[in-house]
Amino acid sequence: MTIVLVTAGFAAALALVLGLALGFFREFFKVPEDPLKGRIRDALPGANCGGCGFPGCDGYAAVVAEGGDITRCTAGGKAVADALAAIMGVSAAEVVPMVSVRCCLGGEGVGVPRGIYTGLETCRGAKLTGGTKLCGWGCIGFGDCVRVCHFGALLMGKDGLPHVERTKCTGCKVCVAECPQGILRVVPRDKQVTLALCSNRNPIRAAIRKTCRVGCIKCGICVKNCPEQCIVLEDGIPVVDYEKCTACGTCEQKCPTKIMKVLGKTPAVV
Numbered sequence: 001m002t003i004v005l006v007t008a009g010f011a012a013a014l015a016l017v018l019g020l021a022l023g024f025f026r027e028f029f030k031v032p033e034d035p036l037k038g039r040i041r042d043a044l045p046g047a048n049c050g051g052c053g054f055p056g057c058d059g060y061a062a063v064v065a066e067g068g069d070i071t072r073c074t075a076g077g078k079a080v081a082d083a084l085a086a087i088m089g090v091s092a093a094e095v096v097p098m099v100s101v102r103c104c105l106g107g108e109g110v111g112v113p114r115g116i117y118t119g120l121e122t123c124r125g126a127k128l129t130g131g132t133k134l135c136g137w138g139c140i141g142f143g144d145c146v147r148v149c150h151f152g153a154l155l156m157g158k159d160g161l162p163h164v165e166r167t168k169c170t171g172c173k174v175c176v177a178e179c180p181q182g183i184l185r186v187v188p189r190d191k192q193v194t195l196a197l198c199s200n201r202n203p204i205r206a207a208i209r210k211t212c213r214v215g216c217i218k219c220g221i222c223v224k225n226c227p228e229q230c231i232v233l234e235d236g237i238p239v240v241d242y243e244k245c246t247a248c249g250t251c252e253q254k255c256p257t258k259i260m261k262v263l264g265k266t267p268a269v270v
Contacts, residue, residue, distance in 0.1 A: 037061050038061075098170075098186040098188060099186065100171060106139060112210065193262075194231075196238040
């Protein structure tokens, strides 16, 4: 019994000494935080979404404190950029609000399923085994993008596709980075822009028809009929030059599969 008590007393004394030593060294070697960084951090929204390209708001605050770009906070937008400009004593460049868009229409009843999928129910997991649909470029439909959205701006619809609630989306691009198919993109929120809502890059028209009822068939009608000549085909997908596009709607009207859409006329959830 005596040995147990002595051992316990020794362990308690050792723990006390080590605790005091750790406290001393923590204070002795503590690096004071830059007050400028603290002010910048307080001005940020605290979403820690990573849309700025840095590890959370603390990481971005450190970059701004060293003179970095003050317009990278997509969650805060212009209001945060103006606040950071005031702190840093600089003028804020124009911040263009962005919104995420799904470039695939191949939901249930449209995209042809590959078969009955059994396996890990994540988009990345399913992609390793060929995906869930015959279109190798279409939305897999397990909602990885929905799970990583920090703002509740994405929801899975009855059609098996993710839908964007524009009023909540900050254009942070976290969902864009998460999607293994690359079907999510960001476009200017407050400007009407034209976009091809298809990502199928198969050059064989007959094969496209067999995998998706509304896939882009690479006919080039949108390119030929664009009055501004601002559409080109890249890997078979129409790509629009937003600087030239006037959102006239000609390509939307001419497209035989109706995958060309003028965005900005769309409802709150797309």
